[in-house]
Amino acid sequence: MLTSVAPSSGPAAGGTTVTLTGTGLATANAVRFGATPAASFTVVSDTHITAVAPAGTGTVPVTVTTSGGTSNGISYSYSAAPTLSGVSPNQGPTSGGNTVTLTGANFTGATAVTFGATPATSFTLVSPTQITAVVPAATAGPVGVTVTTPGGTSTLQSAYFYVNTPVLTGVAPPSGPLSGGNIVTLTGVHLIEATAVLFGTTAPSAFTVLSDTQITAVVPAGAAGLAGVTVSTAGGTSNAVSYTYLPAPVVTTLIPSQGPTSGGITLTLTGTNLAQATTVLVGGAPAGFTVVSDSSIVVDALAGAAGTVNVTVTTPGGTSAPKTYTRVGSPGI
Numbered sequence: 446m447l448t449s450v451a452p453s454s455g456p457a458a459g460g461t462t463v464t465l466t467g468t469g470l471a472t473a474n475a476v477r478f479g480a481t482p483a484a485s486f487t488v489v490s491d492t493h494i495t496a497v498a499p500a501g502t503g504t505v506p507v508t509v510t511t512s513g514g515t516s517n518g519i520s521y522s523y524s525a526a527p528t529l530s531g532v533s534p535n536q537g538p539t540s541g542g543n544t545v546t547l548t549g550a551n552f553t554g555a556t557a558v559t560f561g562a563t564p565a566t567s568f569t570l571v572s573p574t575q576i577t578a579v580v581p582a583a584t585a586g587p588v589g590v591t592v593t594t595p596g597g598t599s600t601l602q603s604a605y606f607y608v609n610t611p612v613l614t615g616v617a618p619p620s621g622p623l624s625g626g627n628i629v630t631l632t633g634v635h636l637i638e639a640t641a642v643l644f645g646t647t648a649p650s651a652f653t654v655l656s657d658t659q660i661t662a663v664v665p666a667g668a669a670g671l672a673g674v675t676v677s678t679a680g681g682t683s684n685a686v687s688y689t690y691l692p693a694p695v696v697t698t699l700i701p702s703q704g705p706t707s708g709g710i711t712l713t714l715t716g717t718n719l720a721q722a723t724t725v726l727v728g729g730a731p732a733g734f735t736v737v738s739d740s741s742i743v744v745d746a747l748a749g750a751a752g753t754v755n756v757t758v759t760t761p762g763g764t765s766a767p768k769t770y771t772r773v774g775s776p777g778i
Contacts, residue, residue: 473511535605
């Protein structure tokens with residue numbers, strides 16, 4: 446008499462060693478899976494036999510024949526080998542923890558999912574054709590994904606790619622106008638697969654991945670002050686580097702408002718947002734200047750023909766509205 450077969454299923458190709466449990470088995474002279482003899486069997490005791498399952502299909506009764514007759518049958522199921530055809534998404538961070546969907550066929554009874562040689566953190570059989578799995582951590586690079594069922598294993602080589610987390614080291618220039626529209630260059634490592642760039646929470650109007658270490662981006666409009674710039678890839682989101690939105694400079698007074706055509710004097714400009722001045726133009730020509738504070742700049746008055754000229758200050762935030770300076774010729778005798 447047989448009471449159990451363990452395991453109770455195996456691949457259609459056979460080869461699985463099963464243990465038959467029952468009574469009166471000591472004189473066994475045959476073990477059959479359906480009508481097919483076991484590939485081999487060993488009588489362990491009067492209550493146990495080990496047998497190697499032959500190839501087969503479907504569910505068949507396992508029986509033992511002894512000198513006293515043939516036992517009752519215990520069901521054994523042949524499972525079709527699984528077929529893994531796809532992994533989506535097919536890449537993610539080296540830290541793992543993301544969920545992917547495996548598609549294929551014959552997943553029923555899945556006992557293991559591995560990424561390379563590492564078991565999935567967890568997996569769920571959704572249907573005979575679909576499994577969701579939580580990806581384990583690993584080093585960067587491609588790995589095969591394997592699904593194991595009672596019917597065998599299926600491996601899809603290089604099916605999943607571990608991606609390093611991007612790292613930013615700088616943004617140049619580091620500041621610009623509130624209106625945006627200027628182009629900056631982001632530098633770092635692991636940037637080649639960038640899927641998003643953010644200035645704070647705002648995406649640029651466009652960005653271009655130049656290499657694994659460099660991205661150019663068109664800065665979006667923003668509020669005055671610092672914004673953290675980040676890059677995202679399948680490997681995660683980078684650290685933030687600081688970009689400063691600067692309001693345009695404003696010049697309110699120019700003292701003195703007139704001087705000799707020969708130059709040689711200094712002008713004091715007062716206003717706001719002057720600290721990051723990069724250029725001061727007097728009559729369209731660059732003049733020497735010294736930033737005293739965010740509200741004051743001292744400028745060299747350039748020589749030139751008599752008449753009025755415009756004076757402007759330029760910073761990364763823009764260019765000020767012009768102030769008028771008048772060059773006065775020497776009086777005649």
